[in-house]
Amino acid sequence: MLVEWRDDLNIGMLEIDIQHKLLFDKFNAFVSAYQSNQDQDEIMRMFWFLEAYAVTHFKEEEKLMQQVRYPDFVGHREKHLAFIDQINRLKERLKVEGITQNMVSTMTGFITSWLIEHISTMDRAIGRFVNNSPLTPLP
Template structure:
């Protein structure tokens, strides 16, 4: 059973970005599945690595359009992206060194951050992007 089920309430109505969000949801669900089935630490680290890299790619997509369209809240949005990447990398370091484990706290953090970020921050830029011809 997935931790997050994609629904239209998460859509920003921009195909490229919605597809990227769906992929991130899938990765969180994959990590959840690995945890539920007690898969090896290596599998979990691989998923976390993949998620960290894809998240950077996704954030660069959003930020590219923000710069291109001169989105007024670009700096604030970019800072939230940077903080998220830092938190994921810190968790990864702790997990690899054995200082922290894969817990529901982490999964809930990832889930809550993504859902809140999409519904609060990303939905703010969506109409602005659409006005500039992105859909």
């Protein structure tokens, strides 16, 4: 269930690439807490920490997109908001169902596929835009 960072997920912007790697680390800490049978409070704490870091990362990424006048800022931001909405739904399910194998599988499946897909497409497009635009000032 752990997700390993792959170099092909680098988008060519060091600050964002480092943040993406940290997202994977936070995700893996959550999964490891579950797999090592930590108490439910610790597992939940790791999930909340993952969520908080994702929100922080999104804000940083959105700030960067505004600074460079990224043309698909609105569409990209909508994807971030949809992710946060889905995470909130998962949190509500967690409150009702508790931390079960099924719930953790649902969460890890969603987060893993979303992160890899989003980084590979949406975030990579930001990297291409910044790296191919000689007039785009880097922050």
